[in-house]
Amino acid sequence: MxxxxxxxxxxxxxxxxxxxxxxxxxxxxxxxxxxxxxxxxxxxxxxxxxxxxxxxxxxxxxxxxxxxxxxxxxxxxxxxxxxxxxxxxxxxxxxxxxFVRAARPSAGKLFASVAGGILMGIGAALARGCTSGLALSGGAVLSVGAWIFMGTLFLAGFVAAPLVRRLWP
Known part of the structure; x- marks a missing residue:
């Protein structure tokens, strides 16, 4: 190898x-x-x-x-x-x-991962673009909506991280 x-x-x-x-x-x-x-x-x-x-x-x-x-x-x-x-x-x-196995696989991790993906998909549809499109393309053209979205995304991540941290060791 x-x-x-x-x-x-x-x-x-x-x-x-x-x-x-x-x-x-x-x-x-x-x-x-x-x-x-x-x-x-x-x-x-x-x-x-x-x-x-x-x-x-x-x-x-x-x-x-x-x-x-x-x-x-x-x-x-x-x-x-x-x-x-x-x-x-x-x-x-x-x-x-x-195949990479999680340290401690659980239904909670699977649920949180799927729920997070679904929420990101819904957010992308509501925002009329995905994170990469808004951050890269929208940010590059100084779109106010893109900058608000990215700030909100990071803020939501900081708020949610302690809530889901217990799922991952």
Whole structure:
């Protein structure tokens, strides 16, 4: 087995991420994000499985009106993220499959993890964007809503951390 190499320097990675965001704005007029890709793919699946449902839903129609949801910018971006992650893992020698068990697995940890993910998904839908989209793209264009969201997110994390800390040793 090859020895694991360290991850990229976080400061260099942050600068590179900023340059990628700048290039995205300059070349495509789009920012970075993630949650819209899942909504686009879900809309595409619904329109293929049940065209009547997609036609009668304003939510699904909003993702279907600009052509194929499969070729939406954000879907292409997420495919690129997956490919980039695989290449990065291969270059760092971190492609070994493994299952990591929690120190003390419990139903409480599973519930808290699923509930947190659901709450983040609901928050992304209400905020009209995911954390990465709001923080990176919204913050980069100095959107007041993005800065309020990020401040609220960090505040909520600090408030919630002591409440859920007992779940993780």
């Amino acid at each position: 090859r020895p694991l190499r360290s991850y990229a320097d976080p400061h260099l990675a942050g600068v590179c991420l900023g340059l990628v965001l700048l290039a995205c704005f300059a070349l495509t007029g789009q920012g970075l994000g993630a949650s819209g890709a899942f909504a686009s793919v879900a809309s595409g699946v619904i329109s293929n499985v049940s065209p009547e449902t997609a036609a009668h839903s304003a939510y699904f129609r909003s993702y279907l009106q600009d052509g194929s949801p499969w070729t939406a910018w954000i879907v292409v971006e997420i495919v690129g993220v997956l490919i980039g992650a695989a290449v990065s893992a291969a270059l760092a020698g971190r492609t070994r499959s493994m």
